Every structure is written in structure tokens, then in C-alpha cells.
Amino acid sequence: MLRVVWVYENIEKSSKFYSKLNILLLLSSVSLWRRNHKDDICTLYADDLTIDTLNTLKVIGFWDEIKPIPNPKKINKEVFWASSKLQVLAGIREPVILMDHDTHVYKPIKHLLTDSKVYVCNYELGKGYYPSTIDKYIQQLSYKPRWETDSVNVAFLYLPDYKFTNEYASLSLQLMEELSALKAPNPQYLIFSEQLLLFHLLEK
Secondary structure, eight states: OOEEEEEEOOTTOSGGGOOHHHHHHHHHHHHHHHHHOTTSEEEEEEOHHHHHHHHHTTOGGGSSEEEEOOOOOSOOTTTOTTHHHHHHHTTOOSOEEEEOTTOOOOSOOGGGOOTTOOEEEEEEOOTTTSOOTTOTTGGGOSOOOOOOOOEEEEEEEEEOOHHHHHHHHHHHHHHHHHHHHTTOOSTHHHHIIIIIHHHHHHHO
């Protein structure tokens, strides 16, 4: 039995944020997982407006648990729109699968996972795209390894060791807070803080 988590935050704080397509993608994501992995605990972390919207649609029962997104940070959500996923991971104390709302798993896959490995959706080559060591914002961060530009896609993410999960999430949020204070201009810095950092920590 595993905890499987979806995180859905309305960063616009407006009902216009929702579309029929995105809601259906979210519902089909959890439905497919439950169909093929009946023993797992499916948990949704969401803001109050999202919870109210899903409650109005009478679809709250798709999940075993509904929880608020924890620990708000001083983070620019327009740039770091996925930061709420890291806020959730920072408090996890068990093995966890994190699923994007538009990730769909059509067959049983848990037998492919092992307790000693992190599993990601895919690897990405970021040379020429992701910020690197020479970037003026990256140079000002307090954490200063020699950054590579390879990354991992975390649309599906299995994290078996909660201590590593907490270390990764806490450092990711720290970088997002620092980059927000520096006024980093675009979501490339989100990818850096979320996906490129994870690749770096796995290599380390």
C-alpha cells in the first residue's frame, strides 16, 4: 500500500482558472490509478477554492483524503506555479508517488518499482535551455555546486525515502524563495529549482 498524491492549486484565485478539460484530466488520472492499484491511499492537496469547486461538482469522493496545501512560503507563484508540490513533499514522512493532474497510468506498474530507487517520468537534456552556473540569478544563490543542465521530468515521481524527499523539497523551496526575492523572470527557474535540482541531488 502506497500514498499517491495529487496537488492542485488555483494560483489565480479565480473561478476562471478551472476548465472542463483540466478537471476531467484530474479525475481521470486518479480514477485510472485506483482502477489498477486498489489498495493505495489517494490523497489530494488543494487550496480552499479548488476543494469547494470539487465539492460542488460532487467529485470529492474520487480521493480517500483531501488536505490543504501546507506551509505557505514567500514565493512568486506566477513564476514558481508548481511550488505547492514541494510544500507538500517537505512534510511527507513515508514513501510517496506524486502525480501531475494530467498524468495517466493505464496499467498496473507498482511491481516495477523498488524500495531503493527514485523513479521519474523521463530524463531531459537541458543544455541551452535551463539556467546554468553562468546565469546571473543562479550565481547569487546560497547553494553553489557546479550545476549541470540535465534535468528530470516529474509528471510521475516515486520517492521511497522520505528523508531524501524532505531534503530535496526543503532545498527546492529555499531556492524558489531566493529566486523570488531576486525577481527571477520566468518558469525556467521553476524547472531549475524543481527538476534540475532533483537530477543534481540524485547524481550527488
